Amino acid sequence: MCATALSAGPAVPGAHAADRPRPYETADDAQRVHGSPSSADAPALGTGPATDRIGPGEEHFYALDLDARSDVHLSATALPAPGTRIDYRDGIEISLRTTDGDSCGSEKVTGTGQTAFPLTAYVARLTGADGNSSCRAAGPYLVRVVREDGDDPSRWPLELSVLREPALKGSIPAPHPGTENESDADSPRPAPPSGTPRPVAGGSGFNDARAVGGGVWKDRLRPGETRWYRVPVDWGQRLHTAVELPNAARREDGAGRFVARGFRMNVYNPARGPLYSESFTSYDGDGGKTDHYSNPVRYENRFASANSATRLAGWYYVAVTAGPDLAGPFPQGVPVTLRIAVRGKPKPGPRYGGDARAAGIGVSDEDRETAAKRLTRAEADDAAAEAALLRTVGWSGIGTGTALLAVLAAWTLLARRGGAAAVQPVAGPPGGTPGPGGFPPSP
Template structure:
């Protein structure tokens, strides 16, 4: 991936949704000299059709958290990404690769250090829930404000929601699943797993798995009583990239955070919608914003023309298909029994973004919103 800006920070992510349980063996980002910039390994998809993503970053910090502004990871003209979905992945499973490049941060010495420890839980303010409908991918997730919401989910389905989290703030997300009557428990065909994850704007995971509050981000949903999932992301700081905790390290970007709710599919389970409550809270003071280098001062950056060109040039036209790909924003009027469509070619934020999709599509059966 060639840099367009001098000393830019690069975030590379890989998202996938395999029909079966699978593990992304590794995602690596290296400099041209072979030195490691960042790596993630054994990223687990808990069950079939769960939307799963991970990200690696090239920043001025090495893998031990020490600032190295002259390292090849930040000064080289390009970085190399390596993706290994693993030998147990289903042949043809699509992978969405996404690159976000941002200008160099110029006030690192004035920014707060990485958050020390694990984030603590803060109860979101609750009220009468507003009915909403989650998306099925990063690209079609509705943008919500902090508050309480009502939705429903079927087995094997992934639902997505986004909320803005600024520098210095913390996201608290909670899902409450109800007690089911005997007939609905029987229709479950077993004990599905309920899971709650949070991803940052670069699609790296920022989920805290154990808050010490009597509930966490994953549980077996028996339906014989109320079940609560909760997780925290933040507080968001630039230097969180150096944190040892994955939950804290994932909270190193401001912007739209994606909350992902998933219930696994049981072989004999029926596609019966289960209502749930989603509470979202954003706490903390907005502070610690980075200052960026002027992108037009970067080597090879072109000055904008005074007048727009009538037609795009062959160079800017590229080789993209004329056909749209992925789920359009707001197109979540129907759902699928197996977790919804996989996002292909989606674009979200950043100064320079590249989205690449590989593999085959998945045939989906849709179900209407209950």
Template sequence: MYVSVTALPPPGSRVAFADGVKVSVQDADGFACDYGSARFGASLDPRPLTASAARRAGPEVRRCGTAGTYYVVVERTVSSRSPVSSAPAEKPSSTEDWDLELYVASEPALAKAGPTTPPQAWDSIAPEPPAGAPLPREGGSGFATARALSTGAWADRVRAGQTRYYRVPVGWGRRLSVTLEIGGGARGGDYVTSALVMELFNPVRSRVEDIDSAYDGRQRTTSLPALPPVAHDNRYEALHRVSGMRFAGWYYLAVHLDPDVGARFGTDAVGLTLRVNVDGEHRRGPVYAGTPRPADAFTITERDESAARKGVGGGGSGGPGADADRASGAPGGEGGGMAMKVLAAAGFGTGTVLLGVLGVWRAVARRRVRMSA
């Protein structure tokens, strides 16, 4: 079972270096099977944060290996400040509630045991990005509305403080490479570190890699490090940008522009270009002993490839529009009959949210829960 949580602070919120979100999967006795976290870091920029965790099963797993009820624990973390400090006083973090977006997927074991070592050889040199004038393709505001991209050059515009989401279908044996260009022409004489951040997430919304680039008003180009072809065996590699390429499916790109760019270079939207390449030989995927949940979570179909060429938005596992259906509670977008549930309340303040995942097959698409301080 894989679970991810995306925290969505309101625009303009004050955040500190260590503020962020933590998610863990726990058994009925409170034992943490796994946990993950994300924080804002030095940019102090209230952008969307995504953290992920997993529950793994198998004969070698002593805890958390049996079927039953598991709990997803989501914690909003805040910076701890010493009452005695020689440093200038920090402004306290904002206490506004954060929206949460949650996603759960389950991957069965293999029908027949396969290799337990990562592939030994793959081309570690990224291919040349696609050339030519980019075509317009406006990104979405989150995973559920991410705009589909295929191989090619795609143009968009992003304002300071915005995050744009895109998704790319990557099948078994295929390799993804992405180059990001940001337009120039703004007045010079100033400089923003980590002005542009691009993150890559795999089909279970676990972060694979992230890069950032400074901005001084001139055109900038940055690329993801070379990624391996998608293969089940990649999970046995220690390097995360290799182990993260363990599934076929929709891969997500999140591109964020720091609010300081607007303060220093003007509030006009900045042009960006994504040059996306998916190459490599199509390969047959692994044979699972059961059915993934959602049923088409770890595969790419001709319909998916067509959606990418046409730029369909609002996708993810389950095909175009499936995530949008889940978020609204609509039937028919739940990949193989996966039981989905939407919970709504007031917001996610400081504290912890505890969610039960019954039989590992229930997912929570979105939740807003008010917590006590």
């Protein structure tokens, strides 16, 4: 009965109008925080996701305690409402700094294409990097998030993420030679996967992204919507992703099919760091395509001046946004073909001094199975819980059955022995005459 209940799958996402883009679903277990405009009152961030809200022109501070050995990866994802119009004046910036005010890194992202989509900025504290030694010391730090005062007056939901990467055992590897020349622009494209596309429904964000493996996939997006997919990419592997739109039917009214801000795709590493600075691709009515080919995933990429985001093995996220103006050529939704290939054989990863898998780093056989089954994280967790329950019930059943069989066997043996004793004649005195029933006569 418990297994049947678990097999029912995850709860249906929050209700929304069928003709409207689905909004981003924040993590169910996220820490609720309220960023302070003063660093003196900054609330503490834990490991994992946290949620807040931020208005135009606001500055939020959060506190973070760091050790002297672990690399720490931070991201801030701002969530303008799908379907609204934002542009380069609307943006988000995240920075890490010491309590003395020294900067340990920052990143800013802005809107583009007059289209709302999740804006993710990323920064990391790297203990093996050159630079300010105060940023590698143990102690308190401050996370600062600033929203640009743009055209959208609404307060945006904000999701923060903290990934703590265990320290390495031994020395830190030097930057890999040739990494600077392995950029997306400089890499010849491999042949994309072919075959009949398989249906897949992308998630709303990082938390419910649909797992997929290599192959050809098809989805249908509402204009103005962003859908998310995740792919396991191991150490030494490269991720090739391509998004295609078909031709649009010619309209009877003769309206044009060209859309200047058609669609957009970006890729994010396991710590939610964007791999590319991506704008929108135009659509001319006869079809459209955009693709990316990452450099190989290596620990030492983090110390390179280019291609540094492919620094962690694990789940890589692919986000596809359909511009709202695609409602013209595609009034019934935007059909999207997604071609995904993971190139190269997995290579041994770095030797960590802690549990990297618990931190979300690395690829396991279970991850590959999750991708083959096209599960979200919640569905994968439910499947794992169901499997564990079935194992427990199975072993309990075996134990109970074994004990019952042992009791039955002992009972049978005793019954047989008792029966044998009841019918076995007892010898009387020599030459005596047995009494009734075989027993000797009473004296």
